[in-house]
Amino acid sequence: MTSLEASEGGGAQSPAQPQVPLSAYVDGYARARAIDRHAADNYVAHTRIGDPVMDAVVEDLAHLPQREVHKLIHAGMEEDHACLRDAPQSLRDFFIDAPQPDPDWLDRDALQPGIRAFQRNSVLVLSAFVTGVLIDGFSTLISKSFAMTGRIFENGVWRLKQNNRHQMEIFLPRGLERYGEGWKLSVRIRFVHAQIRRLLGRTAEWEHDAWGVPVSAAHLGYSVACFAARTVKHSESLGARYSTEERAGFHDVWRYAGYLMGIPETILFTDEAHALHMYRIGSICEPPPTEDAIVMTNALINSAPLVANITDLTERRKLVNNVIYPISRGLVGNDLADQLNFPRNRRSPFPLLAYRIDQRIQRLRAAFGKEGSQNFGTLLEASAYDAAGLSYRLPDHAHDERGGKW
Numbered sequence: 001m002t003s004l005e006a007s008e009g010g011g012a013q014s015p016a017q018p019q020v021p022l023s024a025y026v027d028g029y030a031r032a033r034a035i036d037r038h039a040a041d042n043y044v045a046h047t048r049i050g051d052p053v054m055d056a057v058v059e060d061l062a063h064l065p066q067r068e069v070h071k072l073i074h075a076g077m078e079e080d081h082a083c084l085r086d087a088p089q090s091l092r093d094f095f096i097d098a099p100q101p102d103p104d105w106l107d108r109d110a111l112q113p114g115i116r117a118f119q120r121n122s123v124l125v126l127s128a129f130v131t132g133v134l135i136d137g138f139s140t141l142i143s144k145s146f147a148m149t150g151r152i153f154e155n156g157v158w159r160l161k162q163n164n165r166h167q168m169e170i171f172l173p174r175g176l177e178r179y180g181e182g183w184k185l186s187v188r189i190r191f192v193h194a195q196i197r198r199l200l201g202r203t204a205e206w207e208h209d210a211w212g213v214p215v216s217a218a219h220l221g222y223s224v225a226c227f228a229a230r231t232v233k234h235s236e237s238l239g240a241r242y243s244t245e246e247r248a249g250f251h252d253v254w255r256y257a258g259y260l261m262g263i264p265e266t267i268l269f270t271d272e273a274h275a276l277h278m279y280r281i282g283s284i285c286e287p288p289p290t291e292d293a294i295v296m297t298n299a300l301i302n303s304a305p306l307v308a309n310i311t312d313l314t315e316r317r318k319l320v321n322n323v324i325y326p327i328s329r330g331l332v333g334n335d336l337a338d339q340l341n342f343p344r345n346r347r348s349p350f351p352l353l354a355y356r357i358d359q360r361i362q363r364l365r366a367a368f369g370k371e372g373s374q375n376f377g378t379l380l381e382a383s384a385y386d387a388a389g390l391s392y393r394l395p396d397h398a399h400d401e402r403g404g405k406w
Contacts, residue, residue: 018033018037018041019040019041019044019045021044021047022044022047022048022209022210022211022212023209023210024141024210024211024287025044025047025285025286025287027287028284028285028286028287029044029285031284032281032284032285035280035281035284036277036281039277039278039281040281040284040285042266042267043218043221043222043267043278043281043282043285044218044285045218046216046217046218046221046264046266046267047211047212047213047216047217047218047219048212048213048216049213049216049217049218049264049267050194050197050213050214050215050216050217051190051193051194051197051217051262051264053094053100053262054094054190054191054193054194054262055194055197055198056090057088057090057091057094057191057194058191058194058195058198058394059198060088060089060090060091061088061091061394062198066393066394066396067393069392069393069394070391070392070393071083072084072087072091073091073188073191073392074392075087075095076091076094076095076096077095077184077187077392078179079095079096081096084096103256103259103265105270106256106259107252108176108177110248110249110252111176111249111252111253111256112173112249113243113245113246113248113249113250114171114246114247114248114249114250114251114252114253115171115172115173115175115249115253116246116249117240117242117243117246117247117249117250118167118171118250118253119171121235121240121241121242122168122171124235124238124239124240125167125231125235125240126164126167127235127238127327128231128234128235128237128238128240128331129163129164129167129227129231129234130160130300130304130307130324131234131301131304131324131327131328131331132230132231132234132237132327132328132331132332133226133227133230133231133234134163134297134300135297135300135301135328135331135332135336135340136226136230136279136283136332136336137222137223137226137227138293138296138297138300139286139289139293139297139332139336139339139340140219140222140282140283140286140293141211141219141286141287141290141293142215142216142219142222142223143289143290143292143293143295143296143297144211144214144290144292145196145200145214145215145219146296147292147295147296148200148203148205148206148292149196149199149200149395157303157306157307159303160300160303160304160307161307164307165185166182166185166186166189166257169181169182169185170182170185170186170253170254170257171253176253176256176257176260182257183260186257186260186261187260187261188392189261190260190261190262191392191394192394192395193215193220193261193262194262195394195395196214196215196395197213197214197215199395200214200215201213201214217263217264217267218267218282220258220261220262220263220267221258221263221264221267221268221269221278221282222278222279222282224254224255224257224258224261224263224268224269225269225274225275225276225278225279225282226275226279227254227258228250228251228253228254228255228269228272228275229251229269229272229275229276229279230279231250231254232247232250232251232272234331237330237331237352238327238331238352238356239356247272248271248272251269251271251272251275255268255269255270288339289336289339289340293340294339294340294341297340297342298340298341298342301320301324301325301328301342302316302320304319304320304324305319305320305324321343323351325342325343325345326345326351327351327352328342329342329344329345329351330345330351330352331352
């Protein structure tokens with residue numbers, strides 16, 4: 001059975017044999033296989049795999065108007081049996097009739113140290129996420145999926161705020177319990193990814209033989225490994241501190257969130273060491289950053305001040321050029337930064353040290369009653385909280401500018 005047949009049949013192939021890589025992965029796969037044959041085979045196999053369960057659900061919802069989709073998914077999130085009575089059977093199965101059980105490895109008590117670590121280091125974690133982790137992720141071919149939809153260009157600030165909110169919610173106490181907002185947001189992301197996969201996969205411009213499945217399981221497994229392991233590493237570079245127990249708990253939170261997002265366990269990391277290894281092998285398998293990756297990562301960097309409500313053009317440019325780009329280069333390294341056309345840092349030879357000093361000064365100012373930026377209100381402002389509540393509408397067109405609001 002090929003990996004594509006495995007994806008259609010609902011399970012990932014065990015990569016016991018060498019894979020036939022997609023054309024974009026030929027060179028990287030050969031290099032990665034020389035380091036770890038099994039991990040490279042596994043990564044390349046998953047470039048052809050999506051999320052068979054959720055892909056079937058969104059296909060069954062495709063004929064319904066957006067307001068009805070929102071109503072049904074909302075009913076599923078709340079386990080409203082009456083509202084789901086006439087829903088497609090695949091949606092009923094997902095939420096009511098045959099729901100996915102918690103994995104055997106989930107230990108909710110083990111999440112708590114990671115939650116406490118996030119609460120203590122939240123500003124540093126979110127800063128590291130924007131300036132380092134997202135850059136790591138979008139330097140891969142996943143950038144093609146997001147660039148083609150155009151959402152990051154039309155709604156880049158909202159996208160970053162949604163990322164912030166998701167992290168805020170999964171790292172709140174009880175956030176990943178069945179009715180927690182972190183649980184709901186993680187499952188919502190699973191719906192959105194499946195719908196984007198469906199829409200992009202049917203466009204003429206998507207090159208299946210080169211890139212595989214849009215928003216593939218390989219890219220999602222790689223991304224959540226970055227969200228966990230690279231966030232810890234980058235936030236430590238910015239001054240965050242974690243105990244051994246907190247590091248493990250932080251990874252456990254992201255592992256479970258990834259599970260809820262529909263990432264097959266065959267490409268979902270198990271602990272920090274595994275996540276770092278997945279990041280290394282995935283980075284080698286991936287081709288060098290494409291033009292889409294260059295455009296995407298630079299757009300993210302330039303959107304960051306707007307997330308913090310800094311709208312003055314001069315102030316934005318100063319922050320981007322003098323702070324954000326240097327910090328990002330310091331986190332991801334000169335090689336990747338050069339490939340992404342990030343400007344060279346000519347102002348401060350030690351941008352990460354300067355950032356850590358600035359953060360300490362702000363903490364001292366806050367301790368002495370002076371105004372400081374590290375507070376919960378600031379994080380709320382930089383997150384996508386809407387008085388209307390969560391929307392469960394799904395994209396209705398492959399290109400965001402041609403679709404409806406969702």
